[in-house]
Ligand SMILES: Nc1ncnc2c1ncn2[C@@H]1O[C@H](COP(=O)(O)OP(=O)(O)O)[C@@H](O)[C@H]1O
């Protein structure tokens with residue numbers, strides 16, 4: 382429903398305009414002078430004002446300026462005499478969206494109003510969609526508040542953002558937040574998991590490829606960069622990309638140009654880049670595993686997403702949010718469970734918290750959640766190595782403990798866990814396989 386104010390000091394014309402627009406289902410109010418219009422504008426909210434320009438005392442331009450100065454300014458269409466084209470120009474400069482010259486046909490005015498209303502409707506729908514897609518992030522702790530504030534500030538720009546933090550801290554959510562709070566919200570958000578694909582496939586997916594560019598390229602493919610045009614490209618787990626892909630990505634970041642695999646011509650896209658990693662990228666640069674020049678291109682605006690153990694104020698609000706999303710009241714979380722949750726170290730961060738709660742809801746059924754329901758499966762593993770030398774303990778058991786501890790610390794990320802233990806990923810897998818079925822938690826993929 383559109384609320385329209387028609388302002389004309391010629392009562393007959395004003396009445397005619399109002400009645401005609403009412404036929405289109407709008408809600409109409411009429412003012413018979415500029416002064417009357419100002420009073421009505423102050424008293425209630427309008428979506429649109431259709432005003433005559435030439436009126437004694439307070440003229441249409443004054444009505445227009447007053448309308449545009451409101452906190453939620455209505456659009457304004459002015460009606461002007463044919464003879465005074467310059468006043469129409471002046472009105473447009475002052476913020477009118479459209480004008481009709483008198484004498485005008487009712488259909489002409491009606492058409493313009495319709496066009497405007499449908500455009501406003503589209504904008505409102507878009508705004509609602511964006512509001513719905515923007516993640517609502519819990520940020521009670523100073524650390525998370527700072528991260529969110531930084532995200533909000535950088536969202537309004539086109540700057541390249543690097544999100545740093547452990548697995549499960551909320552990097553992906555923050556990337557979405559940045560996209561939907563920014564100028565590109567109406568454009569596409571393309572998320573690419575750099576670790577999930579082998580090198581050649583990743584390049585093909587990113588840059589696109591021509592038919593027959595490599596074995597298996599049966600069809601031409603546009604690629605993620607092209608898909609993200611006028612939007613945001615989110616490169617998740619950027620720390621995992623190989624050297625050749627690093628080179629290509631660097632070239633792309635320099636001028637937003639790229640050549641799809643097997644193609645001869647360059648393409649250009651307008652893309653904002655947000656990337657994320659749980660690796661210590663600066664460390665990887667120092668070790669020569671990650672290109673320094675690429676690191677600097679990505680690291681224009683870095684946001685550190687703190688681990689959950691450094692923002693304990695967030696734990697209970699996160700838990701309550703999780704319950705609320707399932708239609709459960711905060712009281713579902715009993716005092717003993719609360720205490721337990723706040724104390725835990727959360728090596729797997731928010732994701733671990735969600736998993737623990739998911740499991741707790743199953744265990745508790747209709748009961749309130751108590752400490753035993755939320756006991757994180759691996760919470761009691763933090764012993765000193767020396768403490769393990771008790772009767773019946775073995776090297777084998779120690780190995781198993783260490784594997785679990787590393788996986789827990791790495792939030793289930795096997796690449797990380799392997800690095801922590803100083804073994805290859807392959808060796809980690811074989812160690813895990815050899816301990817399989819001996820109890821302990823099944824670590825999450827990736
Ligand atoms: N601040 C937060 N508020 C609410 N939910 C969060 C928050 N941070 C993370 N989550 C939730 O935790 C889970 C892991 O977040 P995600 O963004 O995937 O982490 P990451 O990308 O760092 O691994 C998701 O289900 C996400 O919705």
Ligand SMILES: [Mg+2]
Pocket residue numbers: 552553554617
């Ligand atoms: Mg993620």
